[in-house]
Amino acid sequence: MDLKKQMRSVIQWEDPKDYQLFFKFTDRGDELKNASKLILQPGQGCIFTYEGKIEGFFETEGIYDLKTSNTPFWTTIKKFMNAFESEHKTGLWFYRKAELLNVRWGTRIPITYNDPVYSFPVKLRAYGNYSLRITNAKEFFINILAGQTDYFVDQLQEVFLSRITQPISSYLANAKFSYAEIDGHIETIAQQAQLKTTEIFEKLGFQLTDFRIEGTSFDPETNKRISEISDVQADVNAASIAGIDFAELQRLRAMRDVAKNEGMAGASMGMLTGMEMGKAMSGTTAAPQEAPKNNIKIKLKELKEFFEEDLISEEEFQAKKQQLLDQL
Template sequence: MGIGSFFRDQLSKIIEWKDQPSDILVWKFPSVNDEIKNASKLIVSPGQGAILVYEGKVVDHLSEVGLFDLETDNHPFLTTLLNLRTNFESEHKLKIWFYRTAETTNQGWGTPQMIKYMDPFYKIPVELGANGSFSFVISNPLYLFSNVIGAKDTYTVAEARQLLQNRFPEHLSSVLAQSSISYQQIDAQLPALSRLIKEQLTSEMNNLGFELTDFKLNGTVFDQSTKERIGKVADITAETMAAGEGGLSYVEMEKLKALRDAARNEGGLAGAGLQFGVGMDLGKTFNAAKDETSVKNDSDPVARLKMLKSLLDEGIITQEEFAAKKKEWLDKL
């Protein structure tokens, strides 16, 4: 060490976090042997706070902006001279960490793997991925410093983002299960889901020393197997509703389709050994244990006409046959 460096190290200095990078949350001020001399000035700028650790203990926490005078047991010149035998190191160590108080905004997040939940409408397991954005601030710097960061010289936004977003999937899955929102409704409910997830995350974020100032669920992606399962269930549901409109059950509709296929593949109903009367009395032919709906259909002209229209739509009968039978039934009214 040259004589010039020796004297410079013992003089008072200005301690500040200049040109604060946006990707750093916590930064330790570099000092030679951690010897901060008397009469040094500490500047805390807007968007910053400072934590002072003296002889291994947090002794002060500065959250307000301003200029502060530092008093320690390290006096200029005297310290080095008195501690010549310990390589000019003082036994009194003061370390200063600056931290960001400004909000960190628009951080992207995404689920690393698919989230599973039971769809309340289709009653089948669903797997989805999700993504969005969030903003946060350091709400409890002393807890964060003591329990999360430790003695690291720097703590980055990327490290905090990873820490926080690892908690998101569990709460997303919980909200989906509790809210009873179906696969087909999720896109329309993104704002409501975002609000519910943020509420659930509040306590856990506070326990880490952070506060979520914003949380958004921007979109979901469903795996291929889920799409296929939903597609099959949706088709069955739609067909069941269509069958109901025609006075048929889903099973009866499937048998009706079998009639249609037979008619097309074997040259018509006659080729399949089937007659028009079979189609007109579906309730008796398709369901040996005819239920109340079938009985109602036999006596209700409107239901019978709906059944007749279903036969036409499925290609079991022709337009001419439909018109003839419709006229016959209407003439009886």
Template sequence: MSIFNVFNNQLAQVIQWEQQAPELLWYRFPSSRNEVKNASKLIVAPGQGCVLVYEGKVADVIEEEGIFNLKTDNHPFITTLLNIRKNFESEHKLFVYFFRKADVLNQAWGTATPVKYVDGTYGIPISMGANGNFSYRISDVSKLFKQVIGNKPSFTTVEMKAIISNRIQEAIAAYLASKSYSFQEIDAQLANMAKDIQQQLDKEFLALGLNLLDLKISGTQFDEKTQSRIARVADVTTDVFAAKQAGLDYVDLEKLRALRDAARNEGGLAGAGLQLGAGLELGKKFQEEKEALLNKDGADVVEKLRKLQLLHAEGIITEEEFQAKKKELLANL
């Protein structure tokens, strides 16, 4: 080796993570020879840590901030490294990695595909998306290096977000399958869901070298098919409630609606092959059912008026029928 090359290799070098980008979790210090010069200084800034990977293994983790003189410092591994160097040059290769110690906050997440489960109250299939945010920090850099990063020269918060988001979605799917919340109560349960899912994920992330600081579920979204199912359930629920308030049975109300539609649909009667007499008979049946419903269970005048009001609101009786019947009922008070 020429005198010039020897001199060039032994120039003092500062090893540090300058201009730390906020999206970087892991950064390998660039070195063409993967060796550390004898007079080098290692600078670990606040919010940073340093990993020395020697011959493919994590040899030391420096988590305290400060300046380490690689010629005289007594840090355990640095001392070992100096002892094995020969003629200021080593045949053993060393990689220097920096990692982010500061918390990574408010990382947005969302389900890549809808989470599917069965509504426990109404028994309808639900397809639901969810979104929120999470925060974490590196708790065990050796585990993170072995389980996640490997020999990558850098690793970003975006890459970590993908890993965490996938696990959040899997946890939500398992959680909802066990709870089967109704679509009506799901939004009221978001805080409890987030807390339970975070506890469920804690152990898994500790195994990866991460500490999941918090998990929030901000909102949910239902796909079009689910929204359509929910709308139908809501309509029926509203009808059942209205019928109950009027002292009616929902089945009776639906039967009257069917008779009303059939009596008014001349095309439907013709398509069914019904003759004029059959149509008249249907109309008569419709009138009988209305009267039977009004008088069901010996209803008093006030109850009959409530029922009459609902039949009018549903279009089962006309305005003229409503006014005539109401006048008749009021006359009996």
């Protein structure tokens, strides 16, 4: 027999691991001897079970006496015929009361909601960190731990993500944030998600003390569709500045593309396209009526914005500006 373990009288959580929530004392912890001493450090708690029942909680740091029906030496000698096993089984589960900070998280599947501006479903991924603290060790012990020897915070990931994803989806569906507005409202989204899940986590035995979204990203399909829409919007704006409608711009571009694809044989077509576009840009194409002065003023402002955003060169800006001024 191991006399040292038979005489064991001091029990404590000697080496807590990072992000460890629960730890079962297993150094002959199921046959603790009468009047053993339990030591709790600050930020620790302990659940004591005896003969299969929860007999007590220790939530304040200090030294406690554990009283059982086992007595050193004599118990083991009496149980010699039972392979040194005692029926007076005990269990000690230490748990971390202190707050766990900056636990990483990220969505494993995209959050899907309808974009209020573009009117089609978009898929959003997010990542960040959260902090938590055990507030009801008994509920956690009974409903989640279920007798496991160790329990680390990463084992909560599935529980956490399954409960935080739905509130975020619901909030985004009602908040009407568009694709371009998500990053500007990350803090608000995080606060609402934490608020809507407070009661859920309390029922599980712990408190979500902080929840942060550090970044977001949309899936490639969503980015592609938004990009295509943006390109069309840019073309419409460009056509307006050029003084032609969008349909005419598309026709001229199609003619240009045909000319390029035909190589040398399309040289004359390219020249013709260039002439057509030149006429459109110079305003020599037939128009039902002369553009009013206020319309020219708007075009001048838009033309200046294009120049300031480096969408056109200074030469193009000056040339088109002079054309518009000539119409006054």
